[in-house]
Amino acid sequence: MSCCGKNQRDVIETLEKRKKDYMALESKEKLTWCSGCGNYGIQKAIERALVLEDIKQQDLVMCFDIGCNGNGSDKINTTTFHGLHGRIISAAAGAAIANTKMQVLAEAGDGATFSEGPNHLIHGVRNNYPMTFIFHNNENYGLTTGQASAMTRMGQKMNATPDGVVVKPMNACKFVLSLEPTFVARTFSGDIDHMTEIFRLAMNHKGFAFVEVFQMCPTYNKHTTQTWFEERIIDLSTMKGYDKHNIKHAMEAAEDIEKEIKVGILYEDKKSVPYQELLESRKTKKTELVDEVKHVDITKFINKQK
Amino acid sequence: MSRITLKVAGESGMGLASVGDILARTLKVMGFYVHMDREYPSLIKGGHSNLQIDFGPKKIHSLSKDIDLVIALDRAGLVEYLNTVKRGGVLVHGYERAHMIKDLEETAHKRGVKLVYLPAREIAYSYGGNELMTNVVLLGLLWRVLGFDLDPLEEEVKRRYGKKPKILEIDLKCLDHAYNTDEIKTPKYDIKVPKSKPDTILLDGNRALALGAIHAGVRAYYAYPMSPSSSILTYMSQYADETGVLVKQVEDEISVAQMAVGSMFMGTRALCATSGGGLDLMTETISLAAMTETPFVVINCQRPGPATGLPTWTSQGDLNMAIHSAHGEFPRCVMAVSDPESSFELIQHALNIAEEYQIPVIVLSEKVICETKTMVEPFEQNKIPIKRGLVTAPKELAELTPQDRFKITKDGISKRWVPGSSPAYFHANSDEHKEDGVLTEDGDEALEMINKRLRKGDTLLKNLPEPKVHGPAKADISFVSWGSSKCTLLDAQEALKEEGITMNFLHYDYLWPVKTKKAKEFFKNNKQVHLIEGNAGGQFGEILEAKAKVEFSDKLLKYNGRPFFLEDVISYVHKHVK
Numbered sequence: 105m106s107c108c109g110k111n112q113r114d115v116i117e118t119l120e121k122r123k124k125d126y127m128a129l130e131s132k133e134k135l136t137w138c139s140g141c142g143n144y145g146i147q148k149a150i151e152r153a154l155v156l157e158d159i160k161q162q163d164l165v166m167c168f169d170i171g172c173n174g175n176g177s178d179k180i181n182t183t184t185f186h187g188l189h190g191r192i193i194s195a196a197a198g199a200a201i202a203n204t205k206m207q208v209l210a211e212a213g214d215g216a217t218f219s220e221g222p223n224h225l226i227h228g229v230r231n232n233y234p235m236t237f238i239f240h241n242n243e244n245y246g247l248t249t250g251q252a253s254a255m256t257r258m259g260q261k262m263n264a265t266p267d268g269v270v271v272k273p274m275n276a277c278k279f280v281l282s283l284e285p286t287f288v289a290r291t292f293s294g295d296i297d298h299m300t301e302i303f304r305l306a307m308n309h310k311g312f313a314f315v316e317v318f319q320m321c322p323t324y325n326k327h328t329t330q331t332w333f334e335e336r337i338i339d340l341s342t343m344k345g346y347d348k349h350n351i352k353h354a355m356e357a358a359e360d361i362e363k364e365i366k367v368g369i370l371y372e373d374k375k376s377v378p379y380q381e382l383l384e385s386r387k388t389k390k391t392e393l394v395d396e397v398k399h400v401d402i403t404k405f406i407n408k409q410k
Numbered sequence: 411m412s413r414i415t416l417k418v419a420g421e422s423g424m425g426l427a428s429v430g431d432i433l434a435r436t437l438k439v440m441g442f443y444v445h446m447d448r449e450y451p452s453l454i455k456g457g458h459s460n461l462q463i464d465f466g467p468k469k470i471h472s473l474s475k476d477i478d479l480v481i482a483l484d485r486a487g488l489v490e491y492l493n494t495v496k497r498g499g500v501l502v503h504g505y506e507r508a509h510m511i512k513d514l515e516e517t518a519h520k521r522g523v524k525l526v527y528l529p530a531r532e533i534a535y536s537y538g539g540n541e542l543m544t545n546v547v548l549l550g551l552l553w554r555v556l557g558f559d560l561d562p563l564e565e566e567v568k569r570r571y572g573k574k575p576k577i578l579e580i581d582l583k584c585l586d587h588a589y590n591t592d593e594i595k596t597p598k599y600d601i602k603v604p605k606s607k608p609d610t611i612l613l614d615g616n617r618a619l620a621l622g623a624i625h626a627g628v629r630a631y632y633a634y635p636m637s638p639s640s641s642i643l644t645y646m647s648q649y650a651d652e653t654g655v656l657v658k659q660v661e662d663e664i665s666v667a668q669m670a671v672g673s674m675f676m677g678t679r680a681l682c683a684t685s686g687g688g689l690d691l692m693t694e695t696i697s698l699a700a701m702t703e704t705p706f707v708v709i710n711c712q713r714p715g716p717a718t719g720l721p722t723w724t725s726q727g728d729l730n731m732a733i734h735s736a737h738g739e740f741p742r743c744v745m746a747v748s749d750p751e752s753s754f755e756l757i758q759h760a761l762n763i764a765e766e767y768q769i770p771v772i773v774l775s776e777k778v779i780c781e782t783k784t785m786v787e788p789f790e791q792n793k794i795p796i797k798r799g800l801v802t803a804p805k806e807l808a809e810l811t812p813q814d815r816f817k818i819t820k821d822g823i824s825k826r827w828v829p830g831s832s833p834a835y836f837h838a839n840s841d842e843h844k845e846d847g848v849l850t851e852d853g854d855e856a857l858e859m860i861n862k863r864l865r866k867g868d869t870l871l872k873n874l875p876e877p878k879v880h881g882p883a884k885a886d887i888s889f890v891s892w893g894s895s896k897c898t899l900l901d902a903q904e905a906l907k908e909e910g911i912t913m914n915f916l917h918y919d920y921l922w923p924v925k926t927k928k929a930k931e932f933f934k935n936n937k938q939v940h941l942i943e944g945n946a947g948g949q950f951g952e953i954l955e956a957k958a959k960v961e962f963s964d965k966l967l968k969y970n971g972r973p974f975f976l977e978d979v980i981s982y983v984h985k986h987v988k
Contacts, residue, residue: 161833162832202629203677226661380656393678397679399626399627
């Protein structure tokens with residue numbers, strides 16, 4: 105997992121130079137996650153990625169679903185929207201297309217994304233809304249004390265399934281890849297450098313960037329632990345001949361979530377056109393929806409009804 | 411003649427709408443006031459449906475129940491609608507095998523209805539026409555019965571089909587044949603054609619809502635198709651390319667509402683519309699908008715429920731739902747349109763209220779308003795200013811702090827600004843929160859914030875306009891109304907005046923929070939005040955009785971999917987005024 109090693113010095117130097125921007129994001133509010141929770145690393149990586157991409161606090165909106173990660177929504181100093189369970193992709197999409205000059209990040213867990221709101225994920229991907237979506241996959245419902253999610257491994261004994269989960273887990277990236285996405289990546293909460301790099305690429309993507317983070321939940325997920333992942337993870341950037349622009353390669357790479365788990369950019373469509381640029385009505389607009397609220401002359405339409 | 415009522419009846423998919431549009435527009439061009447509604451089943455093809463046109467020399471607000479003239483496009487039209495024609499009325503048809511329908515002649519004779527027949531299909535085919543052109547033959551025949559000159563009708567047909575010269579040629583031959591043939595003798599109405607032509611537009615309530623929204627600066631429209639709201643989506647999409655409005659058909663109503671909230675949060679004006687079932691799905695988002703103090707406007711085009719109910723019929727049954735749905739306690743505004751004018755205006759006020767008070771606003775319409783085309787004066791633009799309640803002055807923006815966003819204020823309203831317009835960030839938090847949006851579970855802090863939000867409701871109530879009295883201050887009989895019943899009451903008022911009965915009514919545009927001062931006066935001034943509502947519970951009546959401490963003499967309620975017809979009100983009044 106040393107994809108970023110060669111950049112490491114540059115990264116540190118840039119962060120050093122932009123310490124003020126970094127500190128601006130730091131909140132005085134106390135984080136309430138369990139010790140060892142993957143969310144600490146994810147938040148740090150997001151902050152780093154933002155600073156490295158020179159995305160200023162004022163140009164950013166972060167949208168949070170309900171769950172453990174959502175409890176961090178007011179613990180980062182930027183404009184945030186803490187929505188409802190399963191719905192954050194839709195709310196964030198509405199925000200993102202209203203002002204495409206702003207960076208819009210949305211985050212949600214596995215309960216939200218694959219149980220309460222997969223409908224929104226499907227259409228978020230299909231419509232290629234201009235946003236980054238960080239999927240926190242800790243393979244359980246942490247905030248409600250450890251029930252199984254659609255991602256929990258078979259056989260795991262969870263709150264409400266004491267005899268073990270009887271159905272197979274979903275494979276998030278495989279699912280998303282079936283929707284003809286424009287950006288799909290995987291990373292791991294145990295590696296801040298890797299996450300930082302992936303988040304940076306996602307933030308630069310034009311369209312819907314889907315990033316799955318395998319996230320540690322030391323409290324309720326005793327099965328797929330940090331060590332479990334570390335023993336299985338393979339970084340795609342080290343794999344010879346892997347073509348991230350080839351969706352067939354991506355499908356194949358996404359398949360295994362048991363033995364050899366591939367992380368990195370699984371798929372990226374360089375020709376991605378975000379939603380609003382596909383619309384005849386918006387294609388040539390230089391302004392944003394937020395700049396355009398004023399009386400519109402409708403005389404022509406009224407006359408048509410004469 | 412105050413009005414003539416026409417019905418075009420036939421199977422869905424038989425070209426009913428085109429016949430109706432040609433008739434309506436021709437009559438409008440001739441100087442008549444036209445009022446047109448469609449009754450149809452929730453099917454694309456098959457099942458009988460009809461289109462009703464009431465027209466006359468004066469403005470018409472509502473529909474009649476008794477029909478003067480029916481044009482039956484097929485067997486279904488003939489059989490199903492003969493009984494709706496009033497004594498002395500006429501039914502025009504082209505069904506060759508009508509003689510095989512048992513009792514048809516007898517029923518017609520008994521009811522005093524004249525049957526007028528031409529072999530329409532044969533005539534259409536003889537000119538090289540097709541099945542749909544039988545409609546044009548019947549149109550010509552109807553026109554002959556109405557006794558009008560053929561010219562304006564020909565002009566309208568030319569306008570519509572001018573781009574298809576071959577079809578036009580056949581159409582004109584069909585018209586001419588039916589109008590001039592001496593194969594049959596027909597009764598003839600003697601209707602005075604108005605001398606002046608009013609400067610009006612002909613449109614339905616949904617188009618008026620779309621136009622009002624676009625005029626008021628709505629830049630994003632989200633929807634999931636659901637009758638009878640779907641045509642708003644169609645109209646908005648027709649206007650999108652020219653206006654740059656982003657129009658999106660979204661995957662479900664939950665997402666519709668969420669996207670609208672997201673766009674509003676980001677600082678543009680967004681809008682969505684649905685019917686009752688869709689609003690059910692949106693309720694969690696209404697609660698979210700209330701908590702995060704994000705403006706939100708949704709139109710509920712009502713149809714009868716519960717469940718799928720009567721999908722293509724009308725209702726006022728969702729008022730309680732509009733007022734009470736969604737978890738938690740919070741202020742909201744519920745308003746109801748009654749016709750195209752109020753649709754055009756109230757949607758603009760709805761957007762202003764949502765933004766100024768940072769609350770959810772639910773705009774109620776009804777199928778009969780959504781889809782009834784009527785004639786109104788061309789809308790006045792720039793009359794209602796756009797009020798957004800946003801901080802926009804650069805100096806003020808520079809000085810904002812996160813705590814300003816949900817600051818505890820006397821009137822409950824805190825400053826709102828577009829994300830990115832100020833260095834001040836804030837947390838829009840669905841959890842209970844402090845002034846900057848940071849979560850709190852402290853009882854005192856929570857209470858303070860809950861009360862702050864609730865105070866917005868008090869402020870709104872103070873600032874909302876009182877309902878309006880239509881007619882004299884005192885009358886023989888009085889009504890309290892909201893929504894489409896206004897239209898019926900306006901027509902009834904005129905009709906009753908001719909009988910020497912005075913009627914007035916107090917009409918509410920803003921239903922929640924409810925103003926009571928004018929209502930109390932109204933009840934004091936009038937000896938019998940009745941409720942008129944298109945639902946079974948008398949929902950608004952109950953609210954008003956509780957809030958204004960008044961009591962209705964009696965209630966006129968209707969909830970079978972049909973709107974209030976003129977005759978409904980007249981006969982009700984006759985029962986109560988001797």
